[in-house]
Amino acid sequence: MKFKKGDIIIAVILIAAVGFWLYNSYVSNNTAVSNLVIEVDGNTYKKIPTRELKKEQLVHIDFENNKHIDIIANENGAWIKDVVCPDKLCQKTGVINKVGQNIVCLPNRVVIYFEGDEEPLVDNVAY
Ligand SMILES: [Zn+2]
Known part of the structure; x- marks a missing residue:
């Protein structure tokens, strides 16, 4: 299976976005x-x-x-x-x-x- 460079960039952005969202909800759940x-x-x-x-x-x-x-x-x-x-x-x-x-x-x-x-x-x- 081969990925195009563009696909990898999109995947990285998605993972970063999900990670950021998880981190944010974790922080607000635990400090608020x-x-x-x-x-x-x-x-x-x-x-x-x-x-x-x-x-x-x-x-x-x-x-x-x-x-x-x-x-x-x-x-x-x-x-x-x-x-x-x-x-x-x-x-x-x-x-x-x-x-x-x-x-x-x-x-x-x-x-x-x-x-x-x-x-x-x-x-x-x-x-
Ligand atoms: Zn009442």
Whole structure:
């Protein structure tokens, strides 16, 4: 089998592009997200390092008047499994898994979001 010079150049460019893309996604996957943060009433209720999300975590928080919220977090992200909440907007938000996304439950004053490392995610996207 014989390749033309042009074919080899194209192959090299393709391999380099794929390598660059893999490197970029590796870097952004590993530096962008560091903790899952759950805030209640403006105070940090719980911080879970993302490496601990390899094992699924269930966070159950009880509020006054028999209200509660159940938050599930694993490698795929975090979401509201069950909540006593009049609008259920928090549950409808679905899964979050990136810095900058959040789940807000206004009636229960709960905010859930992913915290990044010192470098914001925007820096990784810019290159
Ligand atoms: Zn809610």
